[in-house]
Amino acid sequence: MSGSRRTPPLPAGEENGGGRRQEQIVGGESSRRRDGEPSSSRPRSADLIWPEHFVEAVAGRIAEDAALVGRRLDAAPAVVTFFQVCSAWRAISFSEFLWQDLTRRVWSPRHRRRLPSWREEFISLHRTGANFRAGRCLHNHIHPPISPALYCRRLAFSDRYLATGFSDGSVRLYSLPIAALLAVFDLHLHRDRLGHFSTSISGIILLRRQLVFASQDGDIGVAAIADDNNFVNAVARRARAGNPVENGTLVDFVGDGRWWVGLFAGAPGWSWRVWDGETEQQVYAGGSLTDRDSVAGWHMLADISGPSVARVGVAESGVVIGCTSSRVQAVSVEEGEVEVIAEMELRRAAAADALGASDGRVVVVDGGRVAVVMVGRNLEEVCRFGVVGRRRGEEGAARGRAVIGCMNWGFVIMWVGGGGGRVWDAATGELLYGFRQRVGEVRAAAASDRVFHVKISCSLCVSWISLKYLGLPISTIKLNTVHFQPLLSRISTLLAGWKIKFLSFAGRIQYLRFIVANTLAYWIRGAIIPKSCIHFIDTLCFRFLFHGNIESKKLHLVAWHNTYLPTCYGGLEIFDSKSLSHGFGCSFIWRIYNTNSLVFDWFKSKYSSPWKHISPTTSKFWKFIHDIADKIKDCISLNVSAEGSCLSFFWYPWVNGKMLADYMPPLADMPDRVCDFASGSSWCILASFPSQVRQLIYVIPIVGTATAPLVWKGTSKPYFKTFRMHYFVDLHKVDWFRFVWHKRAALRYSSYTWLIFRNGLKTADVLAKRNILIHPTCSLCHREDESCAHMFFTCDYSFAVICHLITVLNSFLFRPSLLQLFEFLEELRIFNSVEKNFCYFVICLAVYYIWRERNNRRFAVSYIPHHDLCKQIASTITFKVSKWKLYEMLHAAFPSCFSARGGVGLPDFLGR
Secondary structure (H helix, E strand, O other): OOOOOOOOOOOOOOOOOOOOOOOOOOOOHHHHHHOOOOOOOOOOOHHHOOOHHHHHHHHHHHHHHHHHHOOHHHHHHHHHHHOOOOHHHHHHOOOHHHHHHHHHHHHOOOOOOOOOOHHHHHHHHHHHHHHHHHOOOOOOEEOOOOOOOOOEEEEEEOOOEEEEEEOOOEEEEEEOOOOEEEEEEEOOOOOOOOOOOOOOEEEEEEOOOEEEEEEOOOOEEEEEOOOOOOOOOOOOEEEEOOOHHHHOEEEEEEEOOOEEEEEEEOOOOOOEEEEEOOOOOEEEEEOOOOHHHHHHHHHOOOOOOOOOOEEEEEEEOOEEEEEEOOEEEEEEEEOOEEEEEEEEEOOOOOEEEEEEEEOOEEEEEOOOOEEEEEEOOOOOEEEEEEOOOOOOOHHHHHOOOOEEEEEOOOEEEEEEOOOOOEEEEOOOOOEEEEOOOOOOOEEEEEEOOOOEEEEEOOOEEOOOOOEEEOOEEEOOOOOOHHHHHHHHHHHHHHHOOOHHHHOOHHHHHHHHHHHHHHHHHHHHOOOOOOHHHHHHHHHHHHHHHHHOOOOOOOOOOOOHHHOOOOHHHOOOOOOOHHHHHHHHHHHHHHHHHHOOOHHHHHHHHHHOOOOOOOOOOOOHHHHHHHHHHHHOHHHEEEOEEOOOOOOEOOOOOOEOOEOHHHOOOOOOOOOOEHHHHEEOOEEOOOOOOOHHHHHHHHOOOEEOOOOOOEEEOOOOOOOHHHHHHHHHOOOOOOOOHHHHOOOOOOHHHHHHHHHHHOOOOOOHHHHHOOOOOOOOEOOOOOOOEOOHHHHHHHOHHHHHHHHHHOHHHHHOOOOOOHHHHHHHHHHOOOOOHHHHHHHHHHHHHHHHHHHHHHHHHHHHOOOOOHHHHHHHHHHHHHHHHOOOOOHHHHHHHOOHHHHOOOOOOOOHHHHO
């Protein structure tokens, strides 16, 4: 439609009688005015309006001409102006066929859209094109947890995943955009190698549900990709075993879900090989593209430091482009047959690593560092441009350095050596802009509609390299999620190891309390973690605690914000990011005034006080300290000394908890230190101060220099726990925490009692509220419906067990609940504090074993009578309590807890 410019036929008017001349009408207005009749007095005929297909053709021609005369971004304003003529044309503008035609004419000759409609596809391409031309982009930085000695060979990515292939034959799969490592695949763990780099990855095909990769020795591996990102047991299988002795070196490997295409070098006459992606069988072998480079192909098994022998790219569905240093071939892959449809000789040695192909176009860079953009099917030239600058000496310096490039639907990006990348328009060859950041030696690149991924020697990035000190990021700009990728990767690695799969629920609590919390505390002391990272870390910790891994999405009954709370507030005392940050902020403020340090002196000189009003340009860190200072104003007391006081006179809340600036504005050219207004033990206040302010100051005593300027109320030596607990000061303490987390509490058993108080056990009544139906009858007594209130301890089975262990409970006339049981023992005067803590320990132990017996009866079909369960509990109590100092006293006071003989009888059916 865009090749010719013939005028489309115009609609003809209706013949009347012997004949009537045809009228060229756009809405019919000009004809009516020529006849002398006003437009409103003559009815408009439907056959005088342009048909829909005619309006679409004109709109397409206008958009195409606007893109050819100006820029492709000019097409959208021209089309919008065209459809403002009348409401009928605006209705036509919603046609899907119209936007499909406009997309193919202006932006990309693609046949399949990636968005729900072609109109959205056109808008997305227009916005992306505007961003490319204006240089608006986001730079992400990913640090793979691998050895720097590994050589990255290939990149492939989709909207959800990023796959990187390395010289050791491994492929690492990351999730986007957080770049968390999901899995590592390797086919060559126990296989002999022909050459040091025979297992090096030569190509990756990343599909929606499948990852296909190949190595230089010809091996092809296939790994399945789960929808739920569960790669815990993911392994790759060897789909095809290579034979480099006969076939040569597999220098590149591309394809899609239908065909896999490999380019070999080393065996003349067998350059191309094609496999069926569904059956994984070879369907074609032949071609002579790499015959001239056979020796260089063999050398790649031992040395991959130089440029690639050849590269392959998919220009469009069924069309593959192969490029060596001397030739370019466009081949058609249909029904497993490879047919050369176009071929071109290169006058100078081309840079094969700069080959890029996308949406029917391909870019090739010759030895003169001139890039040529061509049509994929016939290799007709579209445009050309130089990849190096025109400044004196730059072209000579670029010679001999590697050129790495890629392209997407409309833009080409190139890296020459260790310089910054540059972006060109693939339709006109216009240089749009260049990255200011020099990322180092580029080794691999890949592109999609909106994203470029680049692999450099030390990290995976499309961004600047930020500085690090002791592992923490340091940057002159605002830190974002990208700078905290090492932290996210570290947390993901800690929570995804194989060893932690064997941890119990209590073990996972301890793991989060110490291992993960230490990592978080270290980063929080050095940087302010973004909220998105905190949310991601909380999600990982929550899944790990309740599900045992970080990928599963299962039913959870206790919210995370009720889990990380201190034990006195009903939580598990897991150190979360928010409370750790608050504790660090309080500690920082306390050390500013109570510690002599050059760093703190600099902060006081620059900002005067944490309570001083801040400006919008204040650093993010000091804004954080300012917010913390406002929250702890009521928790601190201030001491004023005459000599050497470091307090700000106007911006410190030392006047009845308020700042002096709240009573009067600071005066110009007046000192801002408290010691400047005190002499000995008396105040020296200027007469210009209001009398009310002077009276407030006179009543404040001046203490000696040995007293700390800032004191935390309630303690003379606050610890970090004191500061962290202040974060939860607005919450209400729960009454049952002293029963669960008593002095002799065992985490393994107390954690299940905590789940009962938090309604976290998956009993029949709880599951029924979520439409998960199981047998409602209690598995222990087979009488009542199952619930936490029934099982602990109104059930005959569980009540018999607890009465056997603690005989004083036989005095109950009615069956108590768990909380009533604890409160009864707390008010019992015949027990001292040690005996009460022992009773709490026994109850938590009984809860654990009763819940385990319930699960055995439901899922393992295993039944034990109550007296056998009491023996198990007594054995555990003996093992735990035998090391206590008051073991003999407890053994004498509670003999049934240690002997497990006798007890309350039960009906026969309860023991089955």
